Amino acid sequence: MGSMPFVIYLNAIERTDILSNRCRRYWFSSFAHKHPRKSITRLTFVRENGNVECRGRGWRIKASGNNISGIDDDRDTNDALQVTSERGMKKFVTQTNVKTNVETAETFLNEHYTPGHLSNIPIDPIEHELPETLLPVVSKHNDEDKTENYTKSPLEKSLNKDAYNVTSKRLENTNEPTLDEEDVPASDDVDSPPLAGPDVMNVILVAAECAPWSKTGGLGDVAGALPKALAQRGHRVMVVVPLYRDHDDLQDTGIRRRYKVGWEDVDVQYLQTYIDGVDFVFIRCHMFNLGTNIYGGNREDILRRMVLFCKAAVEVPWYVPCGGVCYGDGNLVFVANDWHTALLPVYLKAYYRDNGLMRYTRSVLVIHNIAHQGRGPVEDFSHVDLPPHYLDLFKLYDPVGGEHFNIFAAGLKTADRVVTVSHGYAWELKTSEGGWGLHNIINENDWKLKGIVNGIDTKDWNPEVDVHLTSDGYTNYSLNTLDTGKSQCKAALQKELGLPVRDDVPLIGFIGRLDVQKGVDLIAECVPWIVDQDVQLVMLGTGRPDLEQMLREMENRYREKIRGWVGFSVKMAHRITAGVDILLMPSRFEPCGLNQLYAMSYGTIPVVHAVGGLRDTVQPFDPYNETGVGWTFNRAESGQLIHALGNCLLTYREYKQSWKGIQQRGMMRDLSWNNAAQHYEEVFVAAKYQW
Numbered sequence: 001m002g003s004m005p006f007v008i009y010l011n012a013i014e015r016t017d018i019l020s021n022r023c024r025r026y027w028f029s030s031f032a033h034k035h036p037r038k039s040i041t042r043l044t045f046v047r048e049n050g051n052v053e054c055r056g057r058g059w060r061i062k063a064s065g066n067n068i069s070g071i072d073d074d075r076d077t078n079d080a081l082q083v084t085s086e087r088g089m090k091k092f093v094t095q096t097n098v099k100t101n102v103e104t105a106e107t108f109l110n111e112h113y114t115p116g117h118l119s120n121i122p123i124d125p126i127e128h129e130l131p132e133t134l135l136p137v138v139s140k141h142n143d144e145d146k147t148e149n150y151t152k153s154p155l156e157k158s159l160n161k162d163a164y165n166v167t168s169k170r171l172e173n174t175n176e177p178t179l180d181e182e183d184v185p186a187s188d189d190v191d192s193p194p195l196a197g198p199d200v201m202n203v204i205l206v207a208a209e210c211a212p213w214s215k216t217g218g219l220g221d222v223a224g225a226l227p228k229a230l231a232q233r234g235h236r237v238m239v240v241v242p243l244y245r246d247h248d249d250l251q252d253t254g255i256r257r258r259y260k261v262g263w264e265d266v267d268v269q270y271l272q273t274y275i276d277g278v279d280f281v282f283i284r285c286h287m288f289n290l291g292t293n294i295y296g297g298n299r300e301d302i303l304r305r306m307v308l309f310c311k312a313a314v315e316v317p318w319y320v321p322c323g324g325v326c327y328g329d330g331n332l333v334f335v336a337n338d339w340h341t342a343l344l345p346v347y348l349k350a351y352y353r354d355n356g357l358m359r360y361t362r363s364v365l366v367i368h369n370i371a372h373q374g375r376g377p378v379e380d381f382s383h384v385d386l387p388p389h390y391l392d393l394f395k396l397y398d399p400v401g402g403e404h405f406n407i408f409a410a411g412l413k414t415a416d417r418v419v420t421v422s423h424g425y426a427w428e429l430k431t432s433e434g435g436w437g438l439h440n441i442i443n444e445n446d447w448k449l450k451g452i453v454n455g456i457d458t459k460d461w462n463p464e465v466d467v468h469l470t471s472d473g474y475t476n477y478s479l480n481t482l483d484t485g486k487s488q489c490k491a492a493l494q495k496e497l498g499l500p501v502r503d504d505v506p507l508i509g510f511i512g513r514l515d516v517q518k519g520v521d522l523i524a525e526c527v528p529w530i531v532d533q534d535v536q537l538v539m540l541g542t543g544r545p546d547l548e549q550m551l552r553e554m555e556n557r558y559r560e561k562i563r564g565w566v567g568f569s570v571k572m573a574h575r576i577t578a579g580v581d582i583l584l585m586p587s588r589f590e591p592c593g594l595n596q597l598y599a600m601s602y603g604t605i606p607v608v609h610a611v612g613g614l615r616d617t618v619q620p621f622d623p624y625n626e627t628g629v630g631w632t633f634n635r636a637e638s639g640q641l642i643h644a645l646g647n648c649l650l651t652y653r654e655y656k657q658s659w660k661g662i663q664q665r666g667m668m669r670d671l672s673w674n675n676a677a678q679h680y681e682e683v684f685v686a687a688k689y690q691w
């Protein structure tokens with residue numbers, strides 16, 4: 001046993017201002033657990049105040065008051081572990097050589113580090129101050145590079161075995177008060193472990209957009225909400241996203257880095273904030289100054305931006321201290337999203353793992369929409385800065401594109417695990433119709449694919465507390481006040497849009513990107529039938545110019561009944577969701593779809609094409625058993641949409657009780673991210689133990 005590979009992962013969190021309530025309660029706990037195959041032991045260390053020192057040969061973490069500085073371990077199997085902690089006058093020291101004495105280390109951890117039981121920690125005097133020589137060299141500058149705060153990556157270090165330079169601030173002892181006996185939490189609090197239990201990990205989600213700072217669609221919503229649910233389960237979670245315009249609520253970390261993109265050296269800065277248990281890290285550089293046009297520019301511009309973004313993001317755990325301490329690469333999983341960040345798993349492999357670095361870091365690639373893949377001519381390979389033998393990963397032949405360069409293809413092959421946003425879409429991706437040329441690769445990698453249905457941010461999309469329903473005649477409402485509250489929102493919406501204010505007329509809505517995916521043209525085909533009914537229709541969207549023009553023309557032609565709002569307005573999206581009775585989603589394909597989930601939680605009935613995530617989430621209404629939450633149709637055709645919408649309108653008018661039942665069932669469903677977060681966690685753990 002003593003000669004088997006043995007790794008200690010150490011996570012230290014020391015920031016009273018940022019710890020989630022769960023962590024606060026769990027203020028000094030740790031886990032040691034061993035994977036039977038790999039003998040991986042992890043020590044998780046969460047403490048609220050006082051001083052903590054942890055070090056081994058090649059690494060050391062030192063915390064004092066609200067500050068912490070850290071250097072990751074060097075994964076040397078000879079590492080000795082020393083942990084020193086201080087709680088008021090009580091101190092504790094242990095030291096063990098983990099290679100030669102694995103059992104001692106484990107016995108020690110098991111005996112003395114019982115999660116949540118402070119009293120089990122032995123009290124010993126600290127014998128001596130740790131000698132400075134054991135500290136890693138911390139320097140602001142590298143001799144060869146005079147750029148302030150410019151630092152070398154682990155790869156650069158491995159290539160050039162010069163001094164180990166890190167930017168992490170060396171922390172001095174502050175006069176922060178140490179924890180008193182009275183501060184010891186009540187035992188029932190202490191006993192509450194993170195929901196994730198021993199599976200707690202460091203998670204870094206990397207996405208091209210993140211609500212509320214940047215959003216063009218559902219990806220932004222997911223990047224803003226899933227991390228919070230993961231943090232609630234006890235994981236340490238960061239989101240990394242480009243900064244497209246300045247925001248007042250962000251702090252500059254002072255960290256500067258420089259990356260090569262083609263022939264250009266690009267300087268980047270890192271800003272950050274901490275919200276709801278999540279570290280949000282923003283990468284600022286001149287290439288990202290795009291305002292709201294975040295996917296603007298030509299193919300090459302976008303590709304170069306994504307190269308820079310992925311190169312910078314993969315190094316964030318080394319250089320950007322959140323709450324004073326870097327995440328490090330142990331027990332870490334990156335979650336990349338869509339083709340924009342599909343280069344990240346490739347860089348993780350090519351720059352690090354192939355060089356024996358970040359060997360325990362895992363990557364998960366999430367497919368939100370396979371239709372966008374980062375395709376280009378094979379020559380685009382020259383932009384991505386990879387060794388020549390990596391070209392094959394990107395090369396793809398299909399009848400549409402011929403032989404071409406495909407970033408999603410490379411990401412799918414390289415990621416340790418692949419997730420997509422519903423079960424239905426996971427199945428569709430494997431078909432030639434649904435895989436958009438990548439179905440063969442997806443089939444070959446089926447073993448690592450999992451469908452997980454998205455959740456919704458129940459703080460943001462909740463009619464009871466929705467901030468967009470507090471003015472202009474709108475009102476917050478709940479299941480109990482559904483009748484009056486929703487009617488009031490409907491009247492307010494009709495008034496705001498200049499439609500006749502009538503409670504008895506069914507108000508139908510559509511919200512979404514105007515492109516072929518969303519089937520907005522099918523709605524247009526139904527308009528002659530729709531305007532023959534006593535209904536009102538409001539459509540909100542931006543996208544293809546011809547479809548935007550179509551919306552305007554529909555409004556001009558049928559001003560009494562139709563509104564076509566061309567633009568991106570989060571406020572209007574919320575108000576429409578609350579004010580309309582019915583939401584149309586005739587998407588040709590829909591990986592998950594969020595609007596139908598928002599609709600249901602607002603008592604709005606979805607009418608959807610039964611495809612992808614729409615089929616997973618909208619159970620059709622069954623009038624005989626009074627079950628189901630909406631209407632579905634099986635083919636993306638206007639006739640089918642009319643049939644489903646006709647039945648829906650009939651129920652609205654003639655079967656009020658059934659209608660109310662459908663609304664209530666939708667509102668009562670648990671659509672939160674909690675469930676999905678647990679499934680993501682399973683994927684992370686599977687990736688972690690995958691060799």
Ligand SMILES: Nc1ncnc2c1ncn2[C@@H]1O[C@H](COP(=O)(O)OP(=O)(O)O[C@H]2O[C@H](CO)[C@@H](O)[C@H](O)[C@H]2O)[C@@H](O)[C@H]1O
Nearest residue numbers: 217218368512513541567568569570573590591592593594
């Ligand atoms: N004009 C406008 N003004 C204001 N808000 C607008 C808007 N147009 C769209 N939105 C908002 O953008 C989001 C759209 O989310 P969707 O999941 O429906 O679609 P999208 O295709 O972008 O996402 C992709 O990723 C998500 C996340 O995984 C999958 O659910 C989806 O199936 C997949 O296509 C919603 O929050 C919606 O309210």
